Amino acid sequence: MTLDESKLSHRFTEHGGVRLHYVEAGDGPLVVLLHGFPEIWYSWRHQIPALVEAGYRVIAPDMRGYNLSDKPEGVAAYAIAELTADVAALIQASGAERAAAVVGHDWGGGVAWGFAARYPALLERLVVLNCPHPERLVAGFRTARQLRKSWYMFFFQLPKLPELAAQKDDFAWLRAAVKDDPRRPGAVSDEDLAHYVKAWSEPGALTAMINYYRALFRPGSLGELGRQPRIDVPVQVIWGEHDRYLGSELAAPDPALVPNARVARIPDASHFVHYDRPEKVNQLLLEFLR
Template sequence: MTLDESKLSHRFTERSGVRLHYVEAGEGPLVVLLHGFPELWYSWRHQIPALVEAGYRVIAPDMRGYNLSDKPRGVGAYAIGELTADVAALIEASGAERAAAVVGHDWGGGVAWTFAMQYPALLERLVILNCPHPQKLLAGFRTARQLRKSWYMFFFQLPRVPELVAQRSDYALLREALKNDPQRPGAMSDDDLARYVASWSQPGALTATINYYRAMFRPGSLRGISKPTRVDVPVLVIWGEHDRYLGAELAAPDPELVPNARVARIPDASHGVLYDRPERVNQLLLEFLR
């Protein structure tokens, strides 16, 4: 479906001095869409109109550090607890009469998994796109195969160098990653890429977004993840199997930790499954939310 931006409302909310931008559309049960790295609310351009047409109210934020949201300084500002608290603040500020469905892709998926553990009262259903449960990711880091796929996470621990590499030649590395990742020709148009470049060009944006990875490896940051609590709400994991960053073996969460999960694999989709195979993703999403 085509996104009609004239039907979107651009809004801001604030938590602990950090202003968060989000787009909102539709009426009905609340669905919150959390984008990944290095993206923005616009990554959900195919899902927003489908959800609105199906009778849902959609909120799609720019995660802190991204696009029009504030970019607080310091690695600690991007600790997982700060990110999940932002999601809680968005839901509470929405005035929704019931708990929300939360949908997360990539880093947004990581935030969504942790949000489900920390704020179960605010969550009705959970949808994850190409992001392993935190415990599965930790297990993956113990294998040479996943470590090779995750090389960039360790490169991002360097100070300043990743930012310099990423912005070289008008963000060529990031543009090529988004352009070449999808299996579907034309999944990422030049006009789409221009939206991402504008987001990366915001002052402080590159450092802020890379700080997600730096915060992830800070001492103590994985303490809660190593002993995760159960997620009892219904969970749908959608997994594009041509994922160059995450092994397909990471898709299914431990049933003892996530007893009500279903995994839907899409063989001809990449890591960016939400715009690579949007019709299939929308079908799965709407069937699950009904």
């Protein structure tokens, strides 16, 4: 489905002194869409119209540090506690008692897992695209295979150099990730890419985006991730099997921690599964929400 941006409302809300930008469309039960790195709200361009047509109200924020949302200074501002509190603030600002679903991809998926663990009363269902449950991610870091795939996470721990690499040659590295990684030809057009490049050009954006990874590796953070409380809400994991960054063995969460999870593996899709197979992702999403 084609996104008609003229039908979107651009709104702002403030939480803890941080102003968050989000787009909103539709009426009905609330669905919150959380983008990943290095994306923005626009990464859900295929899902927003499908959800609205199916009778849902959609909120898709620029997560803190991204695009038109504020970019607070310091690594601590991007700890998972801060990121999940932003989602709670968005739901409360919407006037809804809870979200029918929180949907997250990549880093948005990490925030979605954390949100479900911390704020179970504020959502009914959880959908995660190509992001392992935190316990599985920590386990993955103990394997050579996942360490090779995650090399960039460790590179991001360096000061300043990651930002210089990311902005080199007009964001060539980030542009390649968004446009060339998807397996479907033409999944990301030049017009689509322009939305991202504009967002990456915002002052302070690159540091803020990379600070997500720096916060993840602060002392104690990984240990905390490995001790997640049980998530009892129904969970749908959607996983593109051709993921350059995360091994497919990480897709299924531990049933002891996530007892009501099901996993849909899509063999001909990349890490950006919602770009490669938008119709299939929309089908799975809507079937799960019904």
